[in-house]
Amino acid sequence: MIRQPQKSLREKICYSAQIEAGYRKYVKMFGALISLREFSELYWERANGSKAKIPKAMDAAFVDSHDDPQREIKAAIDRFNASQATESKRIATDKIDATIRRLDDLQCTELEDRDRPYYEHRLAA
16 A cells, blocks of 8 residues: 655645745744735725735635724725626626627528638638
8 A cells, every 4th residue: 555645734724824824924033014004005906906916814814804994904805806706707708608609600500701711702802
């Protein structure tokens, strides 16, 4: 029987937990803290079109917001998530529509102008 190598603790924990642990280690090593105002600016910028990548573990820290600055951050997270959901829905709808058009083309039995090669249009003119 072949034994699988055991995974390290770091490989066993989820990405969000790794982010949280990494942030705590960073704070401990360098003593650097990010203020709520800086968090607020970061999340506001992302909600308004910035391409900032923020791990979900950081978003999760604001789920149970109790004071106004944290509620503002939570509102920015919610706005961003809503815009992402809307965009994902638009993309999915476009892909579905394109697939339906291709399926309709496959079922079509009559030749249409768009089915003719490009050079036939040029020769006919």
